[in-house]
Amino acid sequence: MSDWTSPAVSAFNSIVEATLASYSSAIDHVVGRPEVPVGTLAITAVAGLLVAAALGGTIIVSLRKCRKQNPFTAKEWAAAFDPNSGCLLSPQKLLDEVRFRGIDIQIRAEVWPFILGFYDLNSTQEDRASEKHHKRESYISLKNRCNALRTKVCELLSETDEGSTTREVSLEDESSSEDVSKCPVSDMGGFSSSGEELNDGLEREVIDADDCVSSETMPSSGTRNTLAAEDVKDDNIVQTHRESVSTAKVRTDMENDCLKVTDEFINCQRIIRLDAVRMNAEWVPYSPSQANVTKDQAFGLARSVGLKDDEHLEPSRQHHAARLVAVLEVYALYDPETLYCQGMSDLLSPFVALFDEDYEAFWCFVEFMNVARFNFRSDEVGIRRQLEKISRIFQAADPHLFSHFKSIGADNCFFVYRMVVVLLRRELTFEQTISLWEVLWAENKALSLYKTCGNYKRRKLPIDDLLLYVIVAAVRQRRKTIIECCRGLDEVLRECNTMAGTLDIWKLLDDAREMVYRVHGQI
Numbered sequence: 050m051s052d053w054t055s056p057a058v059s060a061f062n063s064i065v066e067a068t069l070a071s072y073s074s075a076i077d078h079v080v081g082r083p084e085v086p087v088g089t090l091a092i093t094a095v096a097g098l099l100v101a102a103a104l105g106g107t108i109i110v111s112l113r114k115c116r117k118q119n120p121f122t123a124k125e126w127a128a129a130f131d132p133n134s135g136c137l138l139s140p141q142k143l144l145d146e147v148r149f150r151g152i153d154i155q156i157r158a159e160v161w162p163f164i165l166g167f168y169d170l171n172s173t174q175e176d177r178a179s180e181k182h183h184k185r186e187s188y189i190s191l192k193n194r195c196n197a198l199r200t201k202v203c204e205l206l207s208e209t210d211e212g213s214t215t216r217e218v219s220l221e222d223e224s225s226s227e228d229v230s231k232c233p234v235s236d237m238g239g240f241s242s243s244g245e246e247l248n249d250g251l252e253r254e255v256i257d258a259d260d261c262v263s264s265e266t267m268p269s270s271g272t273r274n275t276l277a278a279e280d281v282k283d284d285n286i287v288q289t290h291r292e293s294v295s296t297a298k299v300r301t302d303m304e305n306d307c308l309k310v311t312d313e314f315i316n317c318q319r320i321i322r323l324d325a326v327r328m329n330a331e332w333v334p335y336s337p338s339q340a341n342v343t344k345d346q347a348f349g350l351a352r353s354v355g356l357k358d359d360e361h362l363e364p365s366r367q368h369h370a371a372r373l374v375a376v377l378e379v380y381a382l383y384d385p386e387t388l389y390c391q392g393m394s395d396l397l398s399p400f401v402a403l404f405d406e407d408y409e410a411f412w413c414f415v416e417f418m419n420v421a422r423f424n425f426r427s428d429e430v431g432i433r434r435q436l437e438k439i440s441r442i443f444q445a446a447d448p449h450l451f452s453h454f455k456s457i458g459a460d461n462c463f464f465v466y467r468m469v470v471v472l473l474r475r476e477l478t479f480e481q482t483i484s485l486w487e488v489l490w491a492e493n494k495a496l497s498l499y500k501t502c503g504n505y506k507r508r509k510l511p512i513d514d515l516l517l518y519v520i521v522a523a524v525r526q527r528r529k530t531i532i533e534c535c536r537g538l539d540e541v542l543r544e545c546n547t548m549a550g551t552l553d554i555w556k557l558l559d560d561a562r563e564m565v566y567r568v569h570g571q572i
Contacts, residue, residue: 120151126160135174137163141498143170145509147491151484154335158403164490165416167409170498188379188408195379199355202315314381317389318355321377324394325370326359331479332402333365339405342368354378372401376411383415390425393418395474399483417486420493424470435469435517436462438572442521445568450528457537464542468520476523476549485554489516518561523552525560 121143129143130136137143144164152160162168167184168177333340347364350371359367373394380397381388397414404410423431439462443451454460467475472489474482495511512518524531527544535541 118150120153121146121156121160122153123156126156135177136172137170140170141495144491144495144498148488148495148511152487157483157487158409161403161413161487161490162409164487164494165413166494167413167416170494184412185406185408188411191379191383192375192407195382198382199318199378202318203355206315314388317381318378320391321374321381321389321394322356322358324391325356325373325377326362328366328370328373328394328398330366332369332398335479336402336405339368339402340365347371369398369401372407372410373397376401376407376414379411380414380418384418384422387418387422387425392471393425395471396421399479399486403483417490421472432466432469435514436466438514439465439469439517439521441572442518442564442568445571446521446564447525447528450525450532453532454541457535457541459538459541464538464545465520465524468523468545469517472516473520473523476552477554478550481552481554485519485558488558512562512565515558515561518564519554519557522557522560522564523548526552
């Protein structure tokens with residue numbers, strides 16, 4: 050028998066690994082390019098394996114797929130519905146297609162409402178028409194309140210009374226003498242190894258205003274309840290708040306038709322406008338109708354939402370920025386506990402780009418934020434839970450790398466703070482971002498479906514917190530550099546920040562799923 054520790058066998062193993070890696074890399078570069086002789090590459094790969102085999106030994110090859118199939122198409126989408134009722138024939142099949150293939154760009158705006166929860170997966174065509182109308186009217190009602198509030202803010206800012214720094218403005222010009230408590234500003238940048246905060250541009254501005262509700266009627270911290278119709282004046286708003294947030298605050302404000310305006314809220318509006326103007330034009334190819342708006346249309350919309358310092362923007366970007374302002378201000382009214390934090394404009398931008406109607410962008414964003422909003426809590430409970438789980442994943446999946454993190458004081462995994470907060474938005478291109486997000490949404494929906502019916506094959510089981518495994522997979526791609534060169538949390542953070550534009554999300558998803566199966570039961 051061969052000596053499996055001999056230099057010849059080691060050389061053989063090296064040749065096999067190098068040959069397969071080169072072949073895989075070459076295939077990745079020539080997919081979709083018929084002029085490249087793929088057959089030649091295959092012959093070269095086989096020849097390499099034959100040379101390796103000549104050295105003696107056994108070849109064990111893992112042919113793991115690292116590239117997605119063609120995305121879910123418009124033709125498949127049309128065939129997914131019952132022609133009579135308009136119901137999806139198999140919600141589970143739809144979710145699985147999106148989880149493993151993604152969605153064709155032409156039908157994203159149609160599919161997203163289903164996988165996000167804008168529509169029920171078992172809804173009929175008639176149900177969806179009713180729900181769509183209802184959500185439109187609800188958004189209009191919220192927008193009208195927001196417009197009235199914006200007018201009052203302008204009036205407040207124009208007053209000359211400098212002795213009052215905190216004012217309460219009623220939408221019906223009623224005054225109140227209640228005090229407003231302020232929640233201190235929290236930095237979302239994480240911490241360096243020296244204990245200093247790391248500034249990554251995700252500074253938080255949060256307001257926690259007192260309202261007229263006694264402590265007995267306030268929900269416990271973190272509770273997300275559904276508003277009852279009798280609790281507010283506007284029935285249209287309530288019926289779509291299936292998982293509404295900060296319900297006592299919203300309920301009281303709308304019962305009194307009154308909203309407090311504080312320095313923090315005014316500052317929130319200022320930050321929304323600044324962030325909106327800074328948004329880049331990555332989204333333009335995904336929204337031809339919005340990319341071709343006229344200068345007059347863009348200018349009119351921008352001024353209607355109070356956008357300033359935007360004269361340097363071309364019409365398409367000015368229009369996009371104005372829509373971001375409009376939707377984010379309505380969201381701040383809808384969810385006063387979260388209000389607005391820097392980074393949320395990055396999360397909203399894809400929704401505004403894909404949906405021409407603000408109400409569709411808003412309600413899909415609300416469904417998205419029902420999960421993501423916990424990343425913006427002032428107590429950071431949601432973020433810390435995810436960072437702690439990421440640390441456990443590293444420990445189970447890559448003990449050597451985790452040991453290095455521990456030795457340099459980075460085992461708290463604060464170096465992936467930004468990745469968690471904005472779901473890898475800063476590390477990925479626009480296309481990569483929405484491709485990853487729609488997979489994650491479908492994964493979450495499939496997880497809910499699995500808990501109900503339990504009808505899944507093991508290799509297709511939906512994964513809880515898939516994003517966290519994707520983040521670990523991304524960091525592990527730099528493990529060699531991190532282990533050899535990084536001697537502190539700050540250095541690991543800098544290395545992670547260099548990932549932007551270098552990641553293949555479909556490979557990351559494959560790696561993440563394989564990691565789940567490998568560490569099953571250890572997390």
